[in-house]
Amino acid sequence: MRLANKDLLGIRDLTIDEINLILDTAESFVEVSTREIKKVPTLRGKTIINLFFEASTRTRTSFEIAGKRLSADTLSISSTTSSIVKGETLIDTARNLEAMNPDMIVIRHSAAGAPHILARIIKQPIINAGDGAHEHPTQALLDLMTIRAKKGSVSGLKVAIVGDIAHSRVARSNIYSLIKMGAHVTVAGPATMIPRYIDRMGVTVCYRLEESIRDADIIMMLRIQTERQHENLFPSLQEYANYFCLNRDNIKLAKDDVLVMHPGPINRGVEISSDIADGPHSVILDQVTNGVAVRMALLYLMMGDK
């Protein structure tokens, strides 16, 4: 039982068997977080560095909790409090951290490919916790786990991914994983947010929310990155909401037992209305719970490649 690669850089590199191994293992880890003593001794004496060059609450906390529940020593470094502000390069930072003998490094970076650079120069396993608009593999795995837990299987499901597809690493990783596992994926968003040739990834493209969610089993809403508004990708948040906000009316187009997912943080009233985010179809908080289990599974499976 092992993963072929030293690192987890993207869903693209994983086989179906590897994905199933990670999900099965994660399901067994769920129970640990429900115990009164939420800790097992498995990774005692191991050190995990979370290197976060971009803001994050969920992913960083989730990795940190996952490590601690396995008894590893975890520490988080964020760009604002590190030597990066003094002008140190990524490679120098990495080499210096490596000199302190960590057992694994988790990295988030605004540049696509940053984890790959680290993986080439550092002998310890690297986990990509999000690199630019490229991939966010652990998010896609926790999404698969959530779908599998609620629907039994991913194969054959109709999935709509709606929002800023062009800038979303969550969308990209989910497209890879869902298609590998046999789902039918439709992406939707304003034309300025749909990259050209995305259909080559095997997805159906449309430009209207209503069209994409018709008869859907799963709707994944992406966060509108308000910081991108100055790029003139959409006229105003209100206009975006008028066309692309999932609400109690348009959700009726989907299947009765549709699951609504969102990677967080949510902009209430922009891409998703409050009653849907908090409603019976929403599994947004299940995603967060499963995130800890998926990350525990990865730390367990990847640790110790010597």
Place this chain on the structure above:
Amino acid sequence: MGYKRTVMDSEGIDRSLNRIAYEILEENKGVEDMILVGIRTGGVFLAERLQKKITNMEGAEIPLGILDITLYRDDLVSTNRKPKLGKTDIPFSLDNKKVILVDDVLFTGRTIRAAMDALIDFGRPKLIQLAVLIDRGHRELPIRADFVGKDLPSSIWESVSVNLTEKTGRDEVVIEESEH
């Protein structure tokens, strides 16, 4: 090709489990505060069978938990070939309970050490007793069983397998020469 010998058949296994069930009741003077915990995977089926037998004898069902000891093993370090992790299911507190830990084969004792560490994470049992179908010797830790189906002196080069209907389709205990 090495030899292969069946040392216990279906009836033998059943008789042993009957005796163990009686011994558990005798030793503990009934089923009060008793919990059975089977170690994955072989121990789980045996614990289920013991649970049925004890229920039939006493008319009261005792709770059954399932324990996967993988996360407590002492040999996980420095390999990334990891044993498959199974689900643990102990949905009750073990505080002040009499825990009967059940496994198929007692060998080095390392599995039982891991199991006891795991159990303590679920509370502070009043006591832990160990029931095994086969004790094949070669202990590496100071651990012994309270209830034993059969003492089976074996060479360290032999392998002992408890095959159960629930897993392999038939009940038997087999001893054979290891491949190396």
